[in-house]
Every structure is written in C-alpha cells, then in structure tokens.
Amino acid sequence: MAASRVSNLTHYSIFQSSPSDAGLPTSFKVVEAHSKRYRNISIQASLQRENEPNNNFQALESQSSLGDFQSDVVSKDPNTLPRPLSSTQLSSSVSDRSRLRVAYQGVRGAYSESAAQKAYPNCEAVPCEQFDTAFEAVERWLVDRAVLPIENSLGGSIHRNYDLLLRHSLHIVGEVKYAVRHCLLANHGVKIEDLKRVLSHPQALAQCENTLTRLGLVREAVDDTAGAAKHVAFHKLEDAGAVASSAAAEIYGLNILAQDIQDDSDNITRFLMLAREPIIPGTDRAFKTSIVFSLEEGPGVLFKALAVFALRQINLTKIESRPLRKQPLRGSDDNNTKYFDYLFYVDFEASMADQSAQNALGHLNEFATFLRVLGSYPVDTSMA
C-alpha cells in the first residue's frame, strides 16, 4: 500500500492506497492534478475562513455568473427563478466575486439551500441539478463550497453522497444539522380531498410515510422537494400536491394545506460542508473525523478494525457500509463461496490533531487494504 504518514496533518486525505481498489473513475487523477495547481494559493484563505465560527462574507454583487440567479428575489413565476446548474454547464467561466459561493442540490426553496445558508451565513447559494454537479462545481472552481445531505434522523443515510465522497477528492470541512419541517402544498383552491398523488424527494416522502398513508396519496419521487412544488405550480396541477418547505410555498405561490406532516417532530438532516482543501484540525473545541476503509475477508476483521478506536476510548458516531462497486464479489480460500466486498465509512469523535486519533489510524492502517481520511472538522452542537 502506498500510503503517506498519518502525522502529515494538512495532507491527511492523501492517506490512501491505489485508487483502483476503491473504484475511482479515471478522471480522479485529472481533478487531483488540477486542484494541486491551486493548492498553495487557496489553502491559507480556505483555512482562515473555515476556522471562523460565523463566516460573514461581504456581498460585493448580487448578480450571479449563472445568469439569472438572484438569491434574495422571491417570485411567484417559476420561469423567472434561477435554473439549477447542470453538468453540461460546468464549463462556464469562473466568477471573481468575493462572496462565498456554495453549491447545493435542488432548486430554490430546497432544504439544502437553507442548510447552505445556515452553514455559511450571507453566502451565495448556487442551485445544482444533481449531487455530482455540486461536487464538480467545487472541483472546477465555479463555487467555493458544497453543502450536501448525508443522513436524516428518520430516513437514514443518503447513500449516493457516501459513494460520491469517495469518487471525488473534496474534503469534509464541517457539518450542519437542519430541522426539516415538511408541509403539504397544493395550488390555491385545491383541497386535501381533491388530492390523489403527492410529489417530493424520496427522503421527504419517507419522512412523511404515516401522514401520506393516512391520506391515501400515491407517492411520486422527484429530484428535490422544492422541485416538486415548482412542478405542481408550473403545471397548475389539481390532483397533485407536493411535500416541501414553507419557503417553497412562498416562492412558487402554493397554498399550505398542512404543516409539520413528518412522522416525528424531531426530523433532523445532517449536511456535510465540502471544500477543495482540508482545514487544520484543532483541539480547542469538539472535533469529529470521517474516514473510509476496506478490509481483508476473515473472521473478526471488522471487530479488530473497530477495536482500534475502542482501545483508545474514541467514540464512534456513525458507521455505514457500501459495496465496493468495481469489485463486487470475492472468493473465499476455503470454498467456492463468493462474498460482496465492502467499504466502511466511520465517523469518530476526535480531531486528527489528537495523538489518540493518529495512533488509532496508524494501527488501522497496519491491516486495512485501503484507508482515506475524508475530513476532520468541528462538531455542529447547535441541536445537541
């Protein structure tokens, strides 16, 4: 395994074995080279910004380079609203503004937009069609950061983003928890009894399972909650409603038929803040570190991997396993059985600046077949 040392704090994310092990695309190397070119220029600025508890960046302009995007404008006509960035538009020119530009997935009024504003107050939130587009927008310097959902207290993990974290070379520089309060929206004049179907993001539909079942509505999944509201408004649908935020109701001119329709009042989504550069991990406040690794097949191997943290009293806050796509099956020495191969994503409560975390990762690296630190960042204690 060609791994750099754990003690190299600012470059800890390079701590990985051959990219082919992890099913990375060939474009990975190009992106890496591109970002290295700028590493020295940007690292100071990004480290300084991330370490500020409240990033308040001065807005020099209000017009975005994406054309019609204006973050403060509330409009009832969906045609006048900004179009999300698609992957084909990623070659657009890079903006020279000083206001922090933060990519999120969805259209205006999505919860992800609110999370981006919570993570970076006064930022310019830039809508993107897909999660991949948001990752690419950061990598290509079109935006400074991305804020993307990773897990929800009711619906569980957002697996797509776990996979994309590995396929891209961005660093986790923070987390933000956002309380998601869903509304049932419909066009003015439409009553609950008129509705036959409801459109929303699959996670949002899952979070409102009980209410939607009680109402007997057919669920239709779309890319994001606000996109569902926009669709219902734009097509003036009379048999369909949308599960979305009250902000989306205001933006797209819809009526709120019911509020707080999620199955549990404590419906929290955790979002990750992603950047091209890592932050310098501190010990001045509570930090969390996210890693991904793979292991040899064998009895007790995962137990052994988790023991490197338990032995040092390091608390784990999340564990997720994902299939290793490029190499889904592997054989056993003893018989002809083929097993699925997995990547393990673990979050633990320690900073990479803590000696115990360094020791734990050094220990894990002795037997892991692949190990990468995705980021070491301050814990969001706003909803603790």
Ligand SMILES: O=C(O)C(=O)C[C@]1(C(=O)O)C=C[C@@H](O)C=C1
């Ligand atoms: O559709 C939106 O509004 C989003 O921001 C996406 C998303 C998600 O992907 O989980 C974010 C928060 C809620 O949990 C529901 C949906």
